Amino acid sequence: MVVQVSSRTYEERTQVLAQQLLAASKPERSFLGQMWEQMRWDDRLLSWAMESERLRVPLFRLIDVLPALRTKTEVARHLQEYLGQANVDLPGLLKNLVNFSQPDSLPGQLAASTLTSAVETLAHRYIAGATLKQVSKTLEGLRKQNMAFTLDLLGEAVITEAEAEGYLQKYLETMTFLAEAAHGWSAVPGLDATEDGVTLPRVQVSVKLTAFYSQFDPLNERGSQERVSERIRRLLRRAAELGVAVHFDMEQYAYKALTLSILKDLLCEEEFQHRADIGMTLQAYLRDSYQDLVDLVNWAKQRQTPITVRLVKGAYWDQETILALQKHWPQPVFNEKSVTDANFERMTQLLLEHHHVLYAAIGSHNIRSQAKALAIAEGLKVPKRAFELQVLYGMADRLATALVQTGQRVRVYCPYGELLPGMAYLIRRLLENTANSSFLRQSLVGTPTEALLAPPSAIEKEPLRYPQAGFAGVPDTDFSAPDQSEPFFVALERVRQTLGLTYRPLINGQFIETEDLLDSVNPSHPIELVGRVGLVNIDHAQEAIQSAQAAFLSWRRTPVPQRAQLIRKVADLVQERRQDLAAWMVLEVGKPLRQVDGEISE
Numbered sequence: 187m188v189v190q191v192s193s194r195t196y197e198e199r200t201q202v203l204a205q206q207l208l209a210a211s212k213p214e215r216s217f218l219g220q221m222w223e224q225m226r227w228d229d230r231l232l233s234w235a236m237e238s239e240r241l242r243v244p245l246f247r248l249i250d251v252l253p254a255l256r257t258k259t260e261v262a263r264h265l266q267e268y269l270g271q272a273n274v275d276l277p278g279l280l281k282n283l284v285n286f287s288q289p290d291s292l293p294g295q296l297a298a299s300t301l302t303s304a305v306e307t308l309a310h311r312y313i314a315g316a317t318l319k320q321v322s323k324t325l326e327g328l329r330k331q332n333m334a335f336t337l338d339l340l341g342e343a344v345i346t347e348a349e350a351e352g353y354l355q356k357y358l359e360t361m362t363f364l365a366e367a368a369h370g371w372s373a374v375p376g377l378d379a380t381e382d383g384v385t386l387p388r389v390q391v392s393v394k395l396t397a398f399y400s401q402f403d404p405l406n407e408r409g410s411q412e413r414v415s416e417r418i419r420r421l422l423r424r425a426a427e428l429g430v431a432v433h434f435d436m437e438q439y440a441y442k443a444l445t446l447s448i449l450k451d452l453l454c455e456e457e458f459q460h461r462a463d464i465g466m467t468l469q470a471y472l473r474d475s476y477q478d479l480v481d482l483v484n485w486a487k488q489r490q491t492p493i494t495v496r497l498v499k500g501a502y503w504d505q506e507t508i509l510a511l512q513k514h515w516p517q518p519v520f521n522e523k524s525v526t527d528a529n530f531e532r533m534t535q536l537l538l539e540h541h542h543v544l545y546a547a548i549g550s551h552n553i554r555s556q557a558k559a560l561a562i563a564e565g566l567k568v569p570k571r572a573f574e575l576q577v578l579y580g581m582a583d584r585l586a587t588a589l590v591q592t593g594q595r596v597r598v599y600c601p602y603g604e605l606l607p608g609m610a611y612l613i614r615r616l617l618e619n620t621a622n623s624s625f626l627r628q629s630l631v632g633t634p635t636e637a638l639l640a641p642p643s644a645i646e647k648e649p650l651r652y653p654q655a656g657f658a659g660v661p662d663t664d665f666s667a668p669d670q671s672e673p674f675f676v677a678l679e680r681v682r683q684t685l686g687l688t689y690r691p692l693i694n695g696q697f698i699e700t701e702d703l704l705d706s707v708n709p710s711h712p713i714e715l716v717g718r719v720g721l722v723n724i725d726h727a728q729e730a731i732q733s734a735q736a737a738f739l740s741w742r743r744t745p746v747p748q749r750a751q752l753i754r755k756v757a758d759l760v761q762e763r764r765q766d767l768a769a770w771m772v773l774e775v776g777k778p779l780r781q782v783d784g785e786i787s788e
Contacts (some may be wrong), residue, residue, distance in 0.1 A: 190671065191222075193737065196421070196558065196561050196562055196565060197561075197641065199561035199564065199565070200554065200557045200558045200561040200638060200639075201557075202639055203557035203560050203592075203637045204553050204554050204557035205635075205639070206588075207268075207553045207556065207557055207585065207588045207589070207592075208553050208635065208638070208639070208651060209218060210584070210587070210588035210591060211582070211584040211587070211588040212584070217513055218760070223545065225710050226304070226307065226614040227300060227303065227304035227307070228305070228307040228308045228311065230279070230280075230304075231245065231304055231305075231308065232616070232619060233621065234277055234280065234307070235616065235620040236620045238275040238277075240273065240274060240275035240743065241269075241274060241275045241280075241537055242620055243279075243476075244268045244269055244271070245269065246272050246613055246616055246617065247267065247268060247407075247607065248264060248265065248268040248301075248503045249305050249308075249609070249612070249613065249616070250609055250610075251264060252264075252301070252302065252305055252609075253605050253609055254320075256462060256742035258292070258294075258295045258298035258299060258302075259289045259295070259298070260289075260507050260730070261295035261298035261301060261302060262286070262289035262290070262295065262297055262298040265284055265297055265298065266286075266289065267282075267737050269284050270284050273362050274384045280378045280398050283297045283300060283301075284297065284471040290693055291403045291447060293536055305605075306605065308318050308587065308612065309605050309608065309612050310338070311580040311581040311582065312578070312579060312601070312611070312612060312615045313340070313499075313579070313580075313601050313602060313603065313605075313611070314337070314600035314601060315602045316602070316603065316604055316605075317506070317736065318359075318360060318363045318364070318602075320361070320602075320721070321337065321364075321602045322364065322367045324404075324579075324600065325364070326367075326371055327598065328598055328600075328742070329371060329372075329374055329377065329388075330372075331586075331587065331590065332374060332376060332590045332596070333586060333590060333596050333597065333598050334376065334377045334390070334595060334596065334597040334598070335597060335598050335599075335600050336390040336391065336392045336431075336433055336598075336599050336600065337360065337364070337389075337390070337391050337392065337531070337575075337596055337600050337601075337602060338391070338392040338393075338435070338599065338600065338601045338602070339353070339356055339357060339360065339393075339601075339602065339603055340601050340603030340611055341603055341604070341608065343395050343396065344396070344399075344400045345400055346468070346740065347399075347400050347585065349400060349759075350397060350398055350399055350417070350765070351398050351417075353397045354398065354417050354420065354421060357391060357393060357421060358420075358421070358424050358565070360391060361391060361424060361425055361428050361430045362424075362428060363430035364389045364391075364430070365389055365429060365430055367388050368388040369561070371388060371447075376595060377569075377595060380569075380570065381569070381570055381571070382571075384571065386420065386571075387428075387429050387430055387431040387463055389428070389429070389430045389431070389433075389434070390430065390431040390432070390433060390597070391425075391430060391432055391434045392432075392433045392434070392435050392599065393421070393432065393433070393434060393435065394434070394435045395414050395437075395441070395444075395445050395448060395449075395687070396436055396437060396441060398413070398414045398417040399413040399414045399417070400419060401413075402414065402441070404440060404443065404444045404665055404668075404670060404671065405779060405780070407444060407447070407668075410444060410448070410686075411444075411447070411448050411451070414448055415448060415451075415452050418421075418448075418452060419457070419458075419608065419714070422458060422461070422464070423457075424570075425522075426461070426463075430462055430463075431463040431464070431496065432463070432465075433464070433465040433466070433467070433496060434449055434464075434465065434466045434467065435467050435496075436467040436468065436469055436498075437502070438502055438505065439472060439502070439506050439518045439519075439666070440666040441666070442469075442472070442666070443666060443667070444666070445466075445670065446466070446478065447657040448480075449466050449574075453489065454488075454489055459489060459490075459491060460491050461491065461493075462491050462492050462493065462545075462692065464493050464494070464547070465493055465495065465509070465547065466482075466493065466494075466495060466496070466547070466612040467495070467496040467497075468482070468495055468496070468497055468498075468663055469499065469500035469501075470497060470498065470499050470526055470527075470529045470530035471497055471500035471519045471520050471529075472500065472518055472519055472520075472785050473517075473518060473519065473520060474518075475529065475533065476529060476532060476533055476536070478520045478696075479495070479533050479536055479537065480536070481614055483540045483543060483544060486540075486543040486544050487543050490700070492542070492544060492545050493544065493571075494536060494542055494544070494545040494547050495544050495546060495547065496549055496576065497530065497533055497546065497548055497549060498532060498549040498550070499526055499527075499530055499549075499550060499552075500519065501614050502614075502620070502680065504617070504754040506518055506519045507519060507521075510558070512662035513661060513662045514658075514659050514660065514662070515662075515664055517659055519558070520646060521646060521647060521648075522623050522643075522646055522647060524642040524643045524644075525642070525643065525644055525646045525681030526642075527552065527555060527642035528641075528642040528643065528644035529644070530550065530555055531555065531558050531642065533561045534546070534548060534555070534558060534562060534645075535562050538559070538562045538563055538566055538568050538573065538679075538736040540598075541564065541566070541568045541569065541572035541573060542572070543571045543573070545573065545574075546559070546563075546568075546572065546573050546574070547574050547575075547576050547597065548573075548574070548575050548576065549575075549576035549578075549580055549599070550575070550576075550577075551577060551578070551585060551624075552625040553585065553625065553638070554625075554639045554640075554642075556575055556585070556589060556640070557639075559575065559694045560574075560575075560594065563594075570593075570595060571592065572597065573595070574594065574595040574597050575594055575595070575596050575597070576596070576597045576598070576599060577589070577596070577598055577599070578598070578599050578615070579598050579599060579600040579601065580615075581619070586598060591751065601768070604657060625638070638676065649732070659787070660761065660787045661787070662676065662780075662783055662784055662787050663764070663783045665779070665780060665783075673730050673765045674765050674768055674783075675770070676765070677765035677766050677768065677769040678769045678772065678773070680769070680772060681766060681769040681770055682769075683738070685714065685715060685716055685717065685773070686715045686716075686717060686718075687717050687718070688703065688717065688718040688719075688720070689717055689718065689720065690720045691722050691726060691730075693722075693726060693729055693733060694729065694733040694775070698720070698722075698726065699720070700720035700721055700722060700723075700726070700740060702720070702721040703718040703720055703721065703777065704718065704720075704721055705718055705772055705783040706718070706719055708773050708774070708776065709775065709776035710776040714773070716773050716774045717774075743784075755781075760786060764786050767782075767786055768783055769788060771785070771786075
């Protein structure tokens with residue numbers, strides 16, 4: 187039975203808890219207020235990036251390419267190329283660093299070493315280790331602080347099946363190593379068992395579905411599901427043998443629907459239906475995320491065994507927004523951070539109200555978000571087994587400690603791996619740390635407490651749209667949406683029923699017979715005849731030219747608005763027949779569907 191508590195009561199309790207967490211998590215002195223000469227270079231880079239947008243972008247671009255540079259001379263040259271431009275806002279100390287004449291000079295080498303060392307320190311701040319031995323030590327240290335963990339292997343993106351199989355093997359090895367190491371860890375009652383004595387897994391890993399299949403694609407829903415599910419089954423079987431929990435992360439919006447579909451189907455298979463040591467993730471910055479959670483609640487009721495739902499804000503806002511603008515698609519993410527925060531709180535309440543079918547894992551560094559979750563959980567009397575709080579490794583250490591002091595289970599999301607595979611993750615964390623709207627940055631630059639902890643506004647401004655400048659581009663098809671992709675597959679089957687016909691040239695409004703025919707075959711399936719095309723001779727060509735010249739006499743006297751109306755009508759017909767045109771292009775020239783769709787838009 188769900189206990190209903192008024193939102194006012196939640197807000198009052200939220201403010202009390204948030205004030206307590208804020209006081210407990212404040213550093214002894216402000217990050218930006220430290221004595222400058224005592225700051226390390228990695229701290230300085232973060233501070234500069236927070237203060238200047240004109241430095242943040244080129245600096246993070248430089249950090250992004252740094253692992254691919256092999257020598258100090260290359261690093262020094264890129265340092266000048268990225269940060270030496272006139273429009274880059276350089277503080278004095280950094281200006282001195284790039285002020286060398288030649289990349290291979292002694293000052294250039296020193297600058298390269300300074301930058302590389304600072305970035306490596308930054309990476310180690312957010313990455314739990316480069317080897318399993320290092321990671322095991324980190325994880326054991328977290329447990330000594332009464333914190334659970336989930337381990338994520340960096341560099342999941344794969345482009346070959348060998349890489350996908352290798353990714354699975356790395357996780358099997360990781361689970362085996364940590365499960366064996368866990369036998370030697372001291373027991374932590376709050377982490378290793380529930381209040382009623384049920385044993386909980388000491389080890390948890392987080393994985394991404396795209397890494398299990400190199401051709402993971404919503405356009406190939408059935409094929410992706412078959413290949414991914416086969417590898418997930420192997421992972422889950424081994425995890426059960428070792429007593430390891432598995433959590434599935436969420437990625438770009440294009441993969442969301444397929445990811446949820448695969449996991450729902452797989453976890454309802456008889457072999458896995460009664461597993462409660464499995465979880466999946468939802469991202470609150472997506473406009474349709476609340477409905478996704480409603481659907482998960484209904485699905486979990488039918489499954490009858492709870493799983494964990496990790497609720498996060500989302501880490502791909504820039505990418506999702508830019509892609510939507512480029513493609514003229516509706517923006518899938520909320521445009522204002524406050525609206526995301528409000529949706530996060532709304533989803534938190536829905537999760538906790540259904541704690542009997544879904545276990546909540548509240549992932550946020552926003553003190554108010556965590557306090558709201560604690561307040562709701564108190565009001566609903568949610569069992570501790572059904573609820574935990576999560577933070578990212580290196581992102582909010584003091585907050586994590588403060589959350590532990592509430593008596594609630596706290597889990598730290600720990601990435602591990604080498605710097606190069608982890609660079610994309612590092613850049614996302616740097617962007618998150620230094621973004622103007624982030625809670626961490628706002629708390630460091632002296633934002634008043636009342637503003638920091640105020641209820642987020644759910645009122646959204648106009649979504650971002652591509653600047654039209656008098657011309658509106660036609661949106662490409664979003665093939666991640668089943669309702670948009672399915673008509674193309676229907677069209678392919680419809681067009682296939684008409685293959686093999688003969689097509690005569692049309693000259694002066696009449697189809698003509700020709701002596702020669704050209705067989706047009708499907709390049710991807712050469713035995714498939716698309717059609718036979720009549721080949722014209724010189725006389726036919728001359729007749730066609732004369733016909734066109736005669737038609738032009740009347741066309742040039744046609745008023746411009748009438749011509750434009752005709753062209754627009756052609757465009758409307760192209761859009762109306764988009765799926766059939768795409769099918770013909772796929773079959774006749776062998777182009778992938780997405781490329782064909784883009785050409786039709788153009």
